Amino acid sequence: MFMYISRLLARLSLLHHVFVLRCQFSGGMICFIFFDNEKVGESESRSRWYSVLLPKRSDTVKSLNQVQHLNFLGKRYESTSAASDASATPPAERYEYQAEVSRLMDLIVNSLYSNKEVFLRELISNASDALDKLRFLSVTQPDLLKGAVDLDIRIQTDKENGIVTITDTGIGMTQQELVDCLGTIAQSGTAKFLKALKDSKEVGGDNNLIGQFGVGFYSAFLVCDRVVVSTKSPKSDKQYVWEGEANASSYTIREETDPEKLLPRGTRLTLHLKRDDKGFAHPERIQKLVKNYSQFVSFPIYTWQEKGFTKEVEVDEDPAETKKDGQNEQSEKKKKTKTVVEKYWDWELTNETQPIWLRNPKEVTTEEYNEFYKKTFNEYLDPLASSHFTTEGEVEFRSILYVPAIAPMGKDDIVNPKTKNIRLYVKRVFISDDFDGELFPRYLSFVKGVVDSNDLPLNVSREILQESRIVRIMRKRLVRKAFDMILGISMSENKDDYDRFWENFGKHLKLGCIEDRENHKRIAPLLRFLSSQSVDELISLDEYVENMKPEQKDIYYMAADSVTSARNTPFLERLLEKDLEVLFLVDPIDEVAIQNLKAYKEKNFVDISKEDLDLGDKNEEKDKEIKQEFGQTCDWIKKHLGDKVASVQISNRLSSSPCVLVSGKFGWSANMERLMKAQTAGDTSSLDFMRGRRVFEINPEHPIIRNLNAACKSNPNDEDAQKAIDLLYDAALVSSGFTPENPAQLGGKIYEMMDIALSGKWSTPIEVQHPGAISNSTETVEAEVVEPVEAGSQK
Numbered sequence: 001m002f003m004y005i006s007r008l009l010a011r012l013s014l015l016h017h018v019f020v021l022r023c024q025f026s027g028g029m030i031c032f033i034f035f036d037n038e039k040v041g042e043s044e045s046r047s048r049w050y051s052v053l054l055p056k057r058s059d060t061v062k063s064l065n066q067v068q069h070l071n072f073l074g075k076r077y078e079s080t081s082a083a084s085d086a087s088a089t090p091p092a093e094r095y096e097y098q099a100e101v102s103r104l105m106d107l108i109v110n111s112l113y114s115n116k117e118v119f120l121r122e123l124i125s126n127a128s129d130a131l132d133k134l135r136f137l138s139v140t141q142p143d144l145l146k147g148a149v150d151l152d153i154r155i156q157t158d159k160e161n162g163i164v165t166i167t168d169t170g171i172g173m174t175q176q177e178l179v180d181c182l183g184t185i186a187q188s189g190t191a192k193f194l195k196a197l198k199d200s201k202e203v204g205g206d207n208n209l210i211g212q213f214g215v216g217f218y219s220a221f222l223v224c225d226r227v228v229v230s231t232k233s234p235k236s237d238k239q240y241v242w243e244g245e246a247n248a249s250s251y252t253i254r255e256e257t258d259p260e261k262l263l264p265r266g267t268r269l270t271l272h273l274k275r276d277d278k279g280f281a282h283p284e285r286i287q288k289l290v291k292n293y294s295q296f297v298s299f300p301i302y303t304w305q306e307k308g309f310t311k312e313v314e315v316d317e318d319p320a321e322t323k324k325d326g327q328n329e330q331s332e333k334k335k336k337t338k339t340v341v342e343k344y345w346d347w348e349l350t351n352e353t354q355p356i357w358l359r360n361p362k363e364v365t366t367e368e369y370n371e372f373y374k375k376t377f378n379e380y381l382d383p384l385a386s387s388h389f390t391t392e393g394e395v396e397f398r399s400i401l402y403v404p405a406i407a408p409m410g411k412d413d414i415v416n417p418k419t420k421n422i423r424l425y426v427k428r429v430f431i432s433d434d435f436d437g438e439l440f441p442r443y444l445s446f447v448k449g450v451v452d453s454n455d456l457p458l459n460v461s462r463e464i465l466q467e468s469r470i471v472r473i474m475r476k477r478l479v480r481k482a483f484d485m486i487l488g489i490s491m492s493e494n495k496d497d498y499d500r501f502w503e504n505f506g507k508h509l510k511l512g513c514i515e516d517r518e519n520h521k522r523i524a525p526l527l528r529f530l531s532s533q534s535v536d537e538l539i540s541l542d543e544y545v546e547n548m549k550p551e552q553k554d555i556y557y558m559a560a561d562s563v564t565s566a567r568n569t570p571f572l573e574r575l576l577e578k579d580l581e582v583l584f585l586v587d588p589i590d591e592v593a594i595q596n597l598k599a600y601k602e603k604n605f606v607d608i609s610k611e612d613l614d615l616g617d618k619n620e621e622k623d624k625e626i627k628q629e630f631g632q633t634c635d636w637i638k639k640h641l642g643d644k645v646a647s648v649q650i651s652n653r654l655s656s657s658p659c660v661l662v663s664g665k666f667g668w669s670a671n672m673e674r675l676m677k678a679q680t681a682g683d684t685s686s687l688d689f690m691r692g693r694r695v696f697e698i699n700p701e702h703p704i705i706r707n708l709n710a711a712c713k714s715n716p717n718d719e720d721a722q723k724a725i726d727l728l729y730d731a732a733l734v735s736s737g738f739t740p741e742n743p744a745q746l747g748g749k750i751y752e753m754m755d756i757a758l759s760g761k762w763s764t765p766i767e768v769q770h771p772g773a774i775s776n777s778t779e780t781v782e783a784e785v786v787e788p789v790e791a792g793s794q795k
Contacts, residue, residue: 106247116223116277120155120286121293122216123166123269125429127153128297130170130267134234137171144171144234147264153297154347156304157286162278164286169266172233178242178253182217182229220269221246223277228270230256232263239263287350296355296428302347309344312337355428357398357452361388373402376423377448381405384497387485395473397453401482403489404448407504421445425452439475440482443512446505447482483522490526490540502528502538506587513593524600529590530563532572532582541600547581551616554606557583559591559671560737570657570735571608574615577655582608588675609670609736610663611695613653626650629709630700636712640725641696651697658702659728661736664693670737677739694738696729704728727753 113119131151138144149169156165173181220227229242239262244251256262273281280286287303294301315336356364356372370382383402390398420433422440440447455470486509490498512523528538533547544555556575560566566584575582585591594605606613627650634648641648646664654660663669668676698705704724711721730746733739740746 113219113222117280117289118293119219119222119224120280120289121429122219124153124290124294124297124301126216127166127168127170127267128294128299128429130168130172131299132170134169134171134265146234149264149266150300152300152302154302154304155286155290157281157283159278159281159283162273162275162281164271164273164281165268166271167263167266167268169264172236172263172266173231173240174233174236175238175240175253177233178229178231178240182242182244183251220271223273223280224271225274226272228272229267230261230263230270231267232256232265234265287348290350293430295351295430296425297351298428300349301351303350304345305348306343307346307348308341310339310341313340355425355452357388357400357450358428364388369400369402372400373448376450377402377421379404383448384501385485385489387481389481391474391477395453395455395470395477397451397455397474399449399451399478399481401447401449401478401485403485403501404446404504405500407446421448423450424456425450426456427454428452438471439478441475441479441512441516443508443515444479444482446508451478479519480522483519483526486526487522499538507589510587510589510593513596514589517596520597524597527593529557530584530586532567532576532584534581535563535567535584544581544583545601545603548603549578549580552580553603553616554614555583555600555603556580556606556608557585557594558608559585559669561671561674562586565737569609569737570660571653571662573655573657574653575608578615578617580615585671591669591672607663607669608653611649611665611693613662615652618652623650626700630698630705633705633709633712634698636716637696637698637708637725640722641729644694644729645696646693648696648698651699654697654699654702656702657699657735658704659696659698659732661729661732661738662695662697664695667693674737674739696732723749 131153134144135151151169153166153168156167157163158165224246226243226245230239231242232239239256241254241256242251243254280289283303283305287305290301290303315338356368366386369386369388373379373383373386382405384405385403387401388399390396422435423433424431424435424439439451451474453474456474486501489501492498506528509523509526512519513527516523524541526540528540529544530537531539531544541555548555558566558569558571560569563584563586566572566582566586572582583594585594591607598605630650634650638645638648645661651660661670700706700709708721708724708728711718711724715721727749730740730749734746
């Protein structure tokens, strides 16, 4: 190498005066920078910089003619290169990302978690992982369990000083593991352990370890100013103490020398709570958080609780009573006692180690399912049905679902899908019950239950369920199981159960017809309606189809505001004569739900209040004769009504009513128009557009229509006939379910017709005498006798 450099310098000396400014060794390269003063002309001097890169190995050295132009210290210095490669790209330099620790800690504390109380869940999960690691490693290393310390977690509180202590008897940490796990943010010891298990050929990949993000420990700073971690690993003879503060960029590690603080094995976390968060140091609150989040952790969790027992103690006697008793020395003196409660502190088991959904469904009784339901969801009635199942394969999870016996009071779950009815667990640790339709659609929000999975894609804080293919698969299977459970209620021998279900949650299923087209085949058999042949008892669509006439092709329905209105509507007249059943849709959501279903078992839903109703009894010859006879009358009525109706037609649905006003095939029905007008925040500008066309149908067999037909042919301009048409149209508006635009005008027409019809019907003629004709004379007047005259005589 030195010979190579000396040859290079000798070669450079042949040029001009060269001075070595810098020699640098970096990355296996030696860099020389040379300076030369060369006169250019007589009065101009130019400085030149030369850079020669020498490879670490004895490779062929490029000549100086290949050295490129360099930019140095903001000036451009030219090399002696005769031919430079302008297309060559300078090598890129790589840098490591750096994070400001205090800022990163602030993000974890203030942005990652939305609820402070989850700190206890995270720390208990870390303790559970430490116990799981110890139990797993002890299979091949029994010495790790020396000391025969039970595997458990203990939580003690100091309410006065605001301190919470969490102690586990798990694997503990060495000094280096403290640096790796607690000194490096997002460094997960659990993730490393799982990777080692996966890489190991001797061990299977199944495990129940929880934390894999490496930030769970730092959730302690949500409520703490300072955290002290004292840990003892069975792999080390020394116990170390890690101490850190919130918003600090450093931490300390020292060896524990106090004999009273030594641990046989495991980790003790001492949390010094912030002033505003000292409420977490109350034993009752800690116990409540454990039961809520970590009730089903596989290791026992003990909390330090205040207890008491009753005992009898002697009471000092009053001197006055003693003197009184002393008068009777022969009487036997009885000692007076009272019952007191003596308090003490002791450990209390807080969690249940075996969740019910992990048990075999064949071994769980109905009473146990009902008890779990009441305890978990604070219910007092047994559920109508429950379903306990395990899904394996592409996605694995366990679940128990319930159908409540009664709808919640005081709120509408259809409007608010966040019902907190589904409790999500990941590896038996409660994650959240606040979901917005991720696991269940909102129309099934009444279903309650628990879901436990190891495969859910959660975010780092575990509070938000990430939308993914796994979530979609889980949602589909949960919905399918929910429908199977509801179908089981409908097929039960006790029909009252499904009647109770429909009364409470029927609207939810109708909403499902609108929102979930994929499950129409599952929803439709569960629907129930009243009908023209079953006014008092709800029937299913299956029962309707079974009762259909052989020639009937469609399922007929009528939407109205009540059963009474539906039964008395003129649209039903011909269908009742033909004994055709009609569904009564009296719930505001019914009509929209049926329109979204469109058909059931290849039978289309048909609204009998709309035009082009086909009852399957058309007679073309008879229809042709009627149209020839009443065609001119229809045109006459249409000309008089003008834009109020789209057309006037001969009706095939009327038998006793003279006329009816039907809706267009693609517009709103009268019932829908009424509902849209009643909307608080409805858009009135869309009423005219969606109202659609109205068709005025007349009954040619009714006397009124026959009289109008005669008036049309004899005197179409008759004023009374035109008034009759107006009154007929207004009456059809009301009877068909529409709202008159001018009710006062309609009332005036009715009063006028009543006056004409009732004039002089009940009154008797009264002889009226004028005041001037009254006389006070008492003169007698003889009466004239008139002989009877035969009819037809001309006398």
